[in-house]
Amino acid sequence: MAxxxxxxxxxxxxxxxxVDGVNLTVEDGEFLAVLGPSGCGxxxxxxxxxxxxxxxxxxIRLGDKLMSDKRTHVPTERRRIGIVFQSYALWPHMSxxxxxxxxxxxxxxxxxxxxxxxxxxxxxxxxxxxxxxPPAELSGGQRQRVALARCFVMxxxxxxxxxxxxxxxxxxRASMEEEFADFHRRTGTTMIYITHDQAEAMALADRIxxxxxxxxxxxxxxxxxxxQPATPMVADFIGQGTVxxxxxxxxxxxxxxxxxxxxxxxxxxxxxxxxxxxxxxVCVRPEHLALVGRDRPGVPAKVRRVTYQGGRFLVDVxxxxxxxxAVLLVLPEPLELTTGETVRxxxxxxxxxxxx
Amino acid sequence: MPRLSLNRLFSTxxxxxxxxxxxxxxxxxILSAVPMGRLMLExxxxxxxxxLTVAQDVLTTRSTxxxxxxxxxxxxxxxxxxxxxxxxxxxxxALTDIRGxxxxxxxxxxxxMIPPQVTALAWLQVFGPASPMLKSFGIAPPLGxxxxxxxxxxxxxxxxxxxxxxxxxxxxxxxxxxxxxxxxAAKASGARWYTVLRTVVLPLMTPPLVAGVAxxxxxxxxxxxxxxxLGIPARYSVLTTLIFRRxxxxxxxxLAEIAVLSVLIxxxxxSGILVQAWMLxxxxxxxxxxxxxxxPYQIGRWRPAVETAGWVVILGILVLPLxxxxxxxxxxxxxxxxxxxxxxxxxxxxxxxxxxxxxxxxVNSFLLAGGAAIIxxxxxxxxxxxxxxxSSPILRVLNFTAELPYALPGVVLAIAAILIFIKxxxxxxxxxxxxxxxxxxxxxxxxxxxxLRPIISGxxxxxxxxxxxAQMSGxxxxxxxxxxxxxxxxxxxxxxxxxxxxxxxxxxxxxALLWSSGAETLGVVVFSLEEGGFSTQAxxxxxxxxxxxxxxxxxxxxxxxxMPKGAVPWHD
Numbered sequence: 068m069a070x071x072x073x074x075x076x077x078x079x080x081x082x083x084x085x086v087d088g089v090n091l092t093v094e095d096g097e098f099l100a101v102l103g104p105s106g107c108g109x110x111x112x113x114x115x116x117x118x119x120x121x122x123x124x125x126x127i128r129l130g131d132k133l134m135s136d137k138r139t140h141v142p143t144e145r146r147r148i149g150i151v152f153q154s155y156a157l158w159p160h161m162s163x164x165x166x167x168x169x170x171x172x173x174x175x176x177x178x179x180x181x182x183x184x185x186x187x188x189x190x191x192x193x194x195x196x197x198x199x200x201p202p203a204e205l206s207g208g209q210r211q212r213v214a215l216a217r218c219f220v221m222x223x224x225x226x227x228x229x230x231x232x233x234x235x236x237x238x239x240r241a242s243m244e245e246e247f248a249d250f251h252r253r254t255g256t257t258m259i260y261i262t263h264d265q266a267e268a269m270a271l272a273d274r275i276x277x278x279x280x281x282x283x284x285x286x287x288x289x290x291x292x293x294x295q296p297a298t299p300m301v302a303d304f305i306g307q308g309t310v311x312x313x314x315x316x317x318x319x320x321x322x323x324x325x326x327x328x329x330x331x332x333x334x335x336x337x338x339x340x341x342x343x344x345x346x347x348x349v350c351v352r353p354e355h356l357a358l359v360g361r362d363r364p365g366v367p368a369k370v371r372r373v374t375y376q377g378g379r380f381l382v383d384v385x386x387x388x389x390x391x392x393a394v395l396l397v398l399p400e401p402l403e404l405t406t407g408e409t410v411r412x413x414x415x416x417x418x419x420x421x422x423x
Numbered sequence: 424m425p426r427l428s429l430n431r432l433f434s435t436x437x438x439x440x441x442x443x444x445x446x447x448x449x450x451x452x453i454l455s456a457v458p459m460g461r462l463m464l465e466x467x468x469x470x471x472x473x474x475l476t477v478a479q480d481v482l483t484t485r486s487t488x489x490x491x492x493x494x495x496x497x498x499x500x501x502x503x504x505x506x507x508x509x510x511x512x513x514x515x516x517a518l519t520d521i522r523g524x525x526x527x528x529x530x531x532x533x534x535x536m537i538p539p540q541v542t543a544l545a546w547l548q549v550f551g552p553a554s555p556m557l558k559s560f561g562i563a564p565p566l567g568x569x570x571x572x573x574x575x576x577x578x579x580x581x582x583x584x585x586x587x588x589x590x591x592x593x594x595x596x597x598x599x600x601x602x603x604x605x606x607x608a609a610k611a612s613g614a615r616w617y618t619v620l621r622t623v624v625l626p627l628m629t630p631p632l633v634a635g636v637a638x639x640x641x642x643x644x645x646x647x648x649x650x651x652x653l654g655i656p657a658r659y660s661v662l663t664t665l666i667f668r669r670x671x672x673x674x675x676x677x678l679a680e681i682a683v684l685s686v687l688i689x690x691x692x693x694s695g696i697l698v699q700a701w702m703l704x705x706x707x708x709x710x711x712x713x714x715x716x717x718x719p720y721q722i723g724r725w726r727p728a729v730e731t732a733g734w735v736v737i738l739g740i741l742v743l744p745l746x747x748x749x750x751x752x753x754x755x756x757x758x759x760x761x762x763x764x765x766x767x768x769x770x771x772x773x774x775x776x777x778x779x780x781x782x783x784x785x786v787n788s789f790l791l792a793g794g795a796a797i798i799x800x801x802x803x804x805x806x807x808x809x810x811x812x813x814s815s816p817i818l819r820v821l822n823f824t825a826e827l828p829y830a831l832p833g834v835v836l837a838i839a840a841i842l843i844f845i846k847x848x849x850x851x852x853x854x855x856x857x858x859x860x861x862x863x864x865x866x867x868x869x870x871x872x873x874x875l876r877p878i879i880s881g882x883x884x885x886x887x888x889x890x891x892x893a894q895m896s897g898x899x900x901x902x903x904x905x906x907x908x909x910x911x912x913x914x915x916x917x918x919x920x921x922x923x924x925x926x927x928x929x930x931x932x933x934x935a936l937l938w939s940s941g942a943e944t945l946g947v948v949v950f951s952l953e954e955g956g957f958s959t960q961a962x963x964x965x966x967x968x969x970x971x972x973x974x975x976x977x978x979x980x981x982x983x984x985x986m987p988k989g990a991v992p993w994h995d
Contacts, residue, residue, distance in 0.1 A: 119891060143894040150895045156888030160910045169906070170896035214892075221896060 069130035069224045070095045071116065071257065076125035076135075078111050085111040087281035088125070093225070093259060098251050100260045100272035104304065108281040109261050113227050116259065117150055118143035129224055149218030149226040149256075153233050155210045157202035163189070163213050164198030170221035188220040191253075192246075207235050208243055215250060225257040232267060244270055265305050269293075277301050293352075295338070295418055302350035302420060307381075309394045310420070313349045315341055328414055329366040329386040337419035348420045353397040355416040365411035368394065370404050380404075384412060440900045444813075447805050448821060454868040455824040458839035459831075465842050466686045469679030481683040490665040491687060497578045497650065497661060498643035498691075504583020505639040509590030510632065512733070516591075517598035518624070520719040521730050528595075529980060530737045532993040535588035536972050538929035539648030540950050541748070541965040542585050547572055547652065548747035548962065553758035556750040573657040578650050582643045584740045589642060590635035592992050597631030598624075616720055630703055637699035641692045645832025647932040648946070652953060662688040663932070666834050670936055675845055678838075685838040689831050696830070745969065751962035770963035781948050781964055787859055788945040792927035795866035796920040799874040802867075803919060804904070804912055807875060811882040812890065829872040833932030840865045840937060859942040865933050870926060874919035877991075881915025918979065918991050925975045929968055 071093040078086040086108045093099045101109045114120045116127060118134065118141060126136035129148075134141045157166050168176075168185040176184065189195055192212035202210055211231060218226050228247070232240045248271055251258055262268050268275045269289040276286045277300075285297040296302035299310045313326040313333075324337040326349060335349060359365045368384040371393070382396040382404060394412065404410070469477045481487055512531055516524055534542060548554050551570035557563035571577060601624065609619045625632075647663040654664055666684050669677050722729060750761045752770055759765055774781040806825070810818050828836045844861050847854040855861045889911065893903045909916075931946030938947045945968055952961035979991050 117891075117895065119894075143891070144897045144899055147897070148895060150892065152888040152892060154886050154888050156886060156892040158889055158892070158907060158911075169893065169898075172906075173893075173897045173902060217892070217896070 069257065071225055072128045074126045076115060076127060077123045078115055078120060079123040084281050086115065089283045091276060091283060091286065093257055096255045096257055098258045098271060098273045100262060100268035100275045101278060102262055102265060102268040102275050103278035105263055107278040109278050110229065113229055113261050117148055117227055118146050147221065147224050149221060149223030151214045151218060151228045151231045153230045155214045157210055157213055159202060162198060163200050163202060166202060166213055167216045167220055170217065184220055188216040191219055192216045208239050211243060219254065225259060228258065228260045230262055247271060296350050297421060299348055299420055307353055307395050308350045310348050310350055311392050313347055315343050315345045315347055317343055324419060326419065329389065331364065331366050333414045335417045335419055338421045341419055347422065349417045350420055351394065351414060351417040353395055355414055356394065356396045357413050357415065359411050359413045361411060365413045368410055368412045370406055370408045370410060372406060373404050384410065386412065443805060443900060444809055447809060448817065450802060451806060451821050451825050454871060455827055458836060458843060458868060459827055461842050462682055462685055462835065462839040465679060465682035477679045478683045481680050490660045490662045493659065494644055494661040494691060497575060497582060498640050500579035501582025501586060501643040502636055502639045504579065505586040505590050506636055508583060509587035510594055513591045513594035513598065515729060515733065517595050518720055519722045519729065521726060521733065527733055528993050530741055531591060532588040533741055534585055536925060536976055537969055538931060538946055539585055539646055540652055540931050540946055541968060542581055543649045543652035544949060544953055544961055544965050545744035545748035546581055548751045549744055554747060555754045555759060555761050556747040558758065559750060559761045572653050575659060577653045581649045582646060585649065586639040586642050589638050593631045593635035593638060594628060597628050601627060633699050633702050637695050640695040641830065644688060644692050647935060651950060663832065663834050667935055678842065681838055682842065685835045689835045692831050748962050748965055751959055752966045754959060757958045770959045774960055774963045780943050783941065784943040784945045784948040787942060788928050791863055791866055791944065792924045794863055795870055795927050796923040798867055799871060799923060800916050800920055803871065803875045803878045804909065804916055807878040807882050808908060811879055812887055826872050828868045829870065833869060834936060836865055836869050837933045837936035857939040862934050862937050862942065865937060866927050869933060870923040873926060874923045877915045877919040878912055881912045885911050921975060921979050925972060929972060
């Protein structure tokens with residue numbers, strides 16, 4: 068187990084920059100999720116760490132050893148990094164036992180030492196007695212566990228998981244998520260989990276690295292990521308955040324300020340360095356929003372769309388005068404709202420996105 | 424596009440992989456680029472000193488242009504027949520609900536796998552005054568009547584029949600990928616079948632159709648067996664037979680002149696390929712999302728008629744010549760009627776037991792074909808590995824050059840091989856000219872692509888993650904090859920090896936120019952026996968090769984289910 072550090076890691080394919088100057092340190096034993104929309108460079112980042120691709124610039128270190136830089140490239144087979152592939156990548160011509168034992172065979176293990184280690188890895192993922200089966204006879208979840216056992220058996224320095232739940236049914240995902248968390252607790256292995264699903268990342272990770280267009284835009288604990296997004300993209304990608312325009316009126320120190328949002332003064336959280344009078348972008352979460360009666364102060368808004376989500380409604384409203392700003396509310400059943408109706412919106416919080 | 428740089432090419436590969444990659448690049452260059460380069464060099468610098476007088480002499484000789492004109496004439500004629508026949512059959516098999524498609528396809532493709540010299544020999548038995556089959560039925564023309572196949576028309580007809588399956592296979596492969604929805608949409612718009620065919624199917628099938636045309640043309644230009652058996656007796660020469668006769672008549676002293684002729688035939692073949700590229704320029708034939716398999720048209724009451732017509736075609740192009748061939752193989756002497764009294768296995772017994780050259784040829788062809796097929800397996804697996812999974816600019820260029828020895832007429836490669844090997848190899852002091860080894864080297868160069876293609880399609884169907892998982896486990900390239908990659912591509916490699924064996928076992932064009940006494944191949948023996956007037960023995964050897972061919976094809980068909988899609992060309 069070791070600490071992984073990336074310094075200004077850049078990967079170019081011709082003129083296209085897939086990963087752009089990423090600095091990142093993953094602590095020993097940490098569970099880090101790399102989150103981003105498809106094409107954001109997260110898979111390339113994983114392939115760079117795994118050694119499948121060479122860096123164009125920057126360096127990757129594992130523990131105190133240099134893995135990649137412009138001149139050096141330790142090939143994957145000498146990195147001792149475990150990978151759980153999206154397709155599981157189990158060899159169809161080998162049994163489950165042979166699949167799990169492969170890294171040991173490569174390392175010239177044989178006899179009792181080989182058998183015992185494979186058995187214990189299978190036991191670790193709850194697949195005792197499945198050793199003789201071909202992978203094709205296993206369910207998706209079981210294959211996933213074989214892939215995990217194959218990583219575990221080689222006692223990797225870190226484990227990389229490449230969208231491991233993408234090919235599973237929705238109801239299987241939750242239980243596999245639990246298994247990953249459990250696996251991490253028991254082994255204490257440093258894990259890097261690549262995903263485009265923010266719920267998965269939130270549920271599992273100690274910290275989340277959000278990537279966009281090849282760059283690392285924010286690295287933070289899940290709750291901080293939710294409460295204090297660093298950019299409009301993060302605000303939009305995590306949770307159902309709405310980003311609206313505002314103007315700072317007063318700054319109260321200790322991270323609080325008052326902003327003018329849709330013509331009404333609103334108390335917000337803000338990062339340091341915000342000056343009164345500045346035009347800012349504000350992240351407003353559904354829980355900051357409520358509908359109020361006509362007698363209370365609020366922003367008049369027009370209902371654009373009401374979507375039933377089972378037990379609750381997602382309501383999309385446009386504040387008056389800003390028809391292009393879409394503000395999302397989550398409201399419980401029963402609800403009687405029709406499209407086109409005018410409501411009053413109260414905003415009871417929000418986060419001023421740092422200016423760049 | 425990444426810039427061409429060695430640094431990039433090798434940057435992710437450890438030292439041992441780099442060594443393997445360098446070896447592969449070196450071997451493929453030696454097998455493809457070097458022979459082509461050597462031949463071109465001889466054209467402009469005969470015997471090593473620069474001079475265009477030889478080229479000028481050859482290109483101003485009347486016989487050169489007569490042969491070139493004949494080559495183009497028969498190739499164009501043969502291509503037209505091949506496209507009409509192969510194209511129609513492909514449309515019927517792919518788009519209608521006729522029954523027994525598997526067997527029909529097998530039979531229709533068979534003429535392509537039967538070597539041209541055997542095709543020619545068999546057809547010669549169908550016509551002509553001395554045909555044992557015609558005699559047996561009492562319908563032989565009077566003695567002295569020339570065999571109508573000894574003519575340009577005969578050559579064109581046989582080239583057409585021989586290469587119709589080539590057009591059939593390329594077009595059918597294209598039709599397989601035609602999305603069913605595109606036809607459904609046309610039908611939903613009210614189009615009848617002929618409108619769908621004209622406005623949707625044929626326009627979208629332009630690329631495979633044009634590819635089939637180019638393939639048939641290039642193959643016809645390069646064909647030796649058919650014009651040799653039909654044309655030489657009629658003094659009708661094409662470039663391939665002209666080259667053969669020059670080499671047979673004047674030997675290595677005429678090499679410079681022959682090299683110019685080879686370049687000329689290469690240019691004609693390449694222009695066929697260029698016309699193909701030009702015809703497809705700037706047009707978009709891409710079909711998006713291949714979702715559903717093509718749904719055949721229900722042809723209802725027409726079905727029995729279409730099926731019958733199909734089998735009549737098979738009867739005409741396959742059964743008829745083969746029956747004629749068997750008749751000839753079973754009579755004691757050419758021109759004798761086959762009856763229960765005259766039927767004899769003497770010819771077969773003679774060629775198997777007594778005729779030394781045939782016995783040697785069986786062993787030689789078997790070992791040459793088997794040797795080439797086996798040697799090509801590791802080479803092609805590695806080449807495909809680096810091409811598909813480590814795609815690099817150098818290799819893509821190399822992939823193109825590797826196609827040349829197969830895409831260009833066989834005489835081009837054979838003459839190049841003679842030029843390279845006629846003097847002992849430098850450094851080694853080894854001479855393989857006039858031995859069986861020169862044929863082996865030429866076969867390896869010529870059939871590399873044939874083995875490579877199924878292996879490449881095999882690699883495309885394997886999840887790259889399977890190899891990466893082995894890398895993650897700490898396995899180096901050689902270990903990964905042995906434990907993961909080879910087992911996974913084995914079916915494709917087997918298909919490729921069998922195709923190479925099948926083709927090389929029956930090969931004539933290359934070995935006709937490279938053989939020497941003691942190093943005969945089966946193709947050479949059939950050709951020599953027929954040339955020498957021993958038609959019954961020639962027919963006996965031909966029958967044996969047909970039996971081996973059909974057997975191997977059946978083997979491939981039976982294994983087809985385990986092969987990656989498209990590895991066995993005629994299999995579904």
